[in-house]
Amino acid sequence: MEYSRLCRGGGDGHLEALTGDNIDLIAAHLDVTYTVRLAACSRELYDRISKDEGKMHHWDEPCLLMPPPAYWFDEHWDVARTSRLHDTVYDLVPLDHPRRSVALPFMHDRKWLGANGDWIAAADHHGWCLVNVYTERHIPLPSLPDSKIGHSSVSYQPTKDWLYYLCWSRAINLLKIVICQVPTKGGRYADYKLIALFDKRIFYLEGGGDWRMLKNPTPEQIVPAFCDAIELGGQVFAVDEIRGWTYCWDTPNENPMLPFVIPPPVVDDQQYAWFLAPTADGKRLMIILTVNNIGIANAEVPPDIPYAANGLQLRQYPPVATYVFEQDPISLFVAARAGDFHWRQVNSLGDHSLFLGLNYPIIANLKKRESKAPDGTLVPFMRKNCVYTAYRKYLHNQYPKILRCNLQPDEGETVGVISLPRDSWGSVRQAAMWFKPALNIARSVLPLKKH
Numbered sequence: 001m002e003y004s005r006l007c008r009g010g011g012d013g014h015l016e017a018l019t020g021d022n023i024d025l026i027a028a029h030l031d032v033t034y035t036v037r038l039a040a041c042s043r044e045l046y047d048r049i050s051k052d053e054g055k056m057h058h059w060d061e062p063c064l065l066m067p068p069p070a071y072w073f074d075e076h077w078d079v080a081r082t083s084r085l086h087d088t089v090y091d092l093v094p095l096d097h098p099r100r101s102v103a104l105p106f107m108h109d110r111k112w113l114g115a116n117g118d119w120i121a122a123a124d125h126h127g128w129c130l131v132n133v134y135t136e137r138h139i140p141l142p143s144l145p146d147s148k149i150g151h152s153s154v155s156y157q158p159t160k161d162w163l164y165y166l167c168w169s170r171a172i173n174l175l176k177i178v179i180c181q182v183p184t185k186g187g188r189y190a191d192y193k194l195i196a197l198f199d200k201r202i203f204y205l206e207g208g209g210d211w212r213m214l215k216n217p218t219p220e221q222i223v224p225a226f227c228d229a230i231e232l233g234g235q236v237f238a239v240d241e242i243r244g245w246t247y248c249w250d251t252p253n254e255n256p257m258l259p260f261v262i263p264p265p266v267v268d269d270q271q272y273a274w275f276l277a278p279t280a281d282g283k284r285l286m287i288i289l290t291v292n293n294i295g296i297a298n299a300e301v302p303p304d305i306p307y308a309a310n311g312l313q314l315r316q317y318p319p320v321a322t323y324v325f326e327q328d329p330i331s332l333f334v335a336a337r338a339g340d341f342h343w344r345q346v347n348s349l350g351d352h353s354l355f356l357g358l359n360y361p362i363i364a365n366l367k368k369r370e371s372k373a374p375d376g377t378l379v380p381f382m383r384k385n386c387v388y389t390a391y392r393k394y395l396h397n398q399y400p401k402i403l404r405c406n407l408q409p410d411e412g413e414t415v416g417v418i419s420l421p422r423d424s425w426g427s428v429r430q431a432a433m434w435f436k437p438a439l440n441i442a443r444s445v446l447p448l449k450k451h
Contacts, residue, residue, distance in 0.1 A: 023045060023049070024048075024052065027049055031092075031100060031101055031102045031103055032092055032100065032102045032437045033103065033104070033133060033134055035049060035439070036134045036437075037134065049439065050439055059437050059438065059439050060436065060437075060438055060439075061095075061364060061382060061436065062095075062355040062364055062388070062434045062435070063434070063435055063436065063437065064095070064390070064402065064418075064433075064434065064435075065092055065115075065432065065433055065434070066090060066430070066432035066433075067090055067091070067429060068090065088103060088105050088107060088108050089102070089104075090102050090103075092435065092437065094382075095381040096379070096380045096381055104133065105136075106138070107120075107122060107131075109125070110123060110124045111123055112358070113128065113174070113177040113394045114177040114178055114179055114358055114359065114360065115179065115359045115360065115433060115435060116179035116180075116182050117182050117360075117436075117438075118132055118182075118438070118441050119131070119132055119179055119182045119183065119192075120132075120133060121176075121177035121179055121194070127141070128177070129141055130179070134441060139183060139189055139192070141194070141205070142205070142209075142210055142211060143211075144196065144203060144211050145211060145213070173199045174197075174394070175197045175198060175199060175226070175227070175393045175394070176197050176393065176394050177194055177196055177197070178194065178195035178230060179192065179360055180230065180231035181193040181231075189207075190207035191207050193206055193207070193231060195230075195231065197226055197229045197238070198226065199225060199226055200224060200225070201213060202214045202226060202229060202238055202249075204236060204249075224238075224247070225240055225241045225242045226239070226240065226241070227240070227241035227273075227392055228274060228392060230276040230278065230360075230361070232278055232282075232285050233330075234250070235248055235250055236249045237285060238276075239274040239275070239276055240261075241274060244264025244265075244266070244274060244289075245261040245262065246262040246264075246276075247261050248261075248262065262332060263341065264287075265289070265323070265343035266323060270291055271291070272289040272290065272291060273290045273392075274288070274289060275287070275288040275289075275356040275389065277354060277361035277363070278361065278363075279363075280352055284327060284328050284329070285326060285327055285328075285332070286324055286325065286346065286354075287324075287325050287326075287343065288325075288354065288356065288387060289324075290320065290321075290387065290389060290403065290405055291321050291322070313418070313419045314378060314379075314416065315416075315417050315419060316378050317415040317416075317417055319406070319415060322406070323345065324346040324354075324407060325343035325344060325345050325346060326343070326344055326346050327343055327344055347407070348385055348407060349385045350384070351365055351366060352366065352384065353382075353383065353385065353386045353387070353388060354386075355390075355434040356387065356388065356389050356434075357431075357433050357434055358391055358393070358394055358431055358434075359390075359434045359435065362434055362436055366382065366383065366384040367384065369382055370383060370384070371384050371385045378416040381404060381416055381418075383404070383406070385406070385407050386405060387405045388402070388403065388404050388405075388434070389402070390402050390433055390434060391431035391432065394430070401417045401418065401419050402417065402418035402432065403416070404416040404417075
């Protein structure tokens, strides 16, 4: 039976004859995207699938979305590339459960640049777009103004690969696309807001318009080193990887709202990785700092954990400093103008954990999870009151790691690190990012039908 045709054919009479056992048998062979489509065909199917605890154990919790590590070795990569599996079938890895395959046929010859909810920003050799993971709705995006990319010594050559030019021109490199607001049906899918984050430039786009380059609010001799950005309260914020400065723009007016930048919350000799995120209620801006140097691994966890297959390894490292600060956007402007700005430190995330990286920040409610393992070990890996970080650039050609940092390292909690395969990283691979599968998306994206 062709499962994809069944999932798309709700209401044609085939599904009405299915019994509970048949539904379970079909659902057992479906990946995440087709499970949502099947659940959206009728309310009976939705109720049946949502009550299947064996199938739903990893839903509504962030997972790692990545190319199958088995294809990262040269001999397997050649086979995968020939069969075109390397860019249409991916791994969805729940942190404490076995990995699952997910088919994303719309990703053929594309790379993801960012994600938010069920939308992915993707690019191929000719342009970029937004694509819905479940419906595969495709929204083309306008091209960037070429004259504003890079330095005058670098000119765009139409014969060159478009994506290569954006990322490896040596003048300016694309890090990611931040999907600040996803397109909606009520907004005719033109109400999205995006940030194209380059290492030295930032562009902003509202649906139906053109990309605007946000001006550098610092003196021209200071070249920014952007590493993360977000929109909150109608303003765009970006953080500088070297200096820890936070830049701010008033997006409707394009020009910087402040004639100066916001100072970092911590000033010392440490080298930090900087991230930006909204608070759980979306009203305040958070700046997150983790230490880049995590030291030497204490030990390697035995490979019998579910996600240790296909080259993934879990190691523990000594505790490192991890800080979270927040501030109300309005207070940012008032205090900065008065020259008396202070970040407010967040000592606990409560039942929440942060998942940061290429994706739009995910603030997951993990109240059913523990904050630390009773026996002091690294597992279970999914915890509340932690900061999880992945990659901030959509391609990565270095030995990558996925970090879990406890917000209270004084408790002696070690840093858990998922290491991806080291072999064959001379070839650049698509970076892993956080993705949260959600069955309830069937209620909004794919209308439920009552038979």
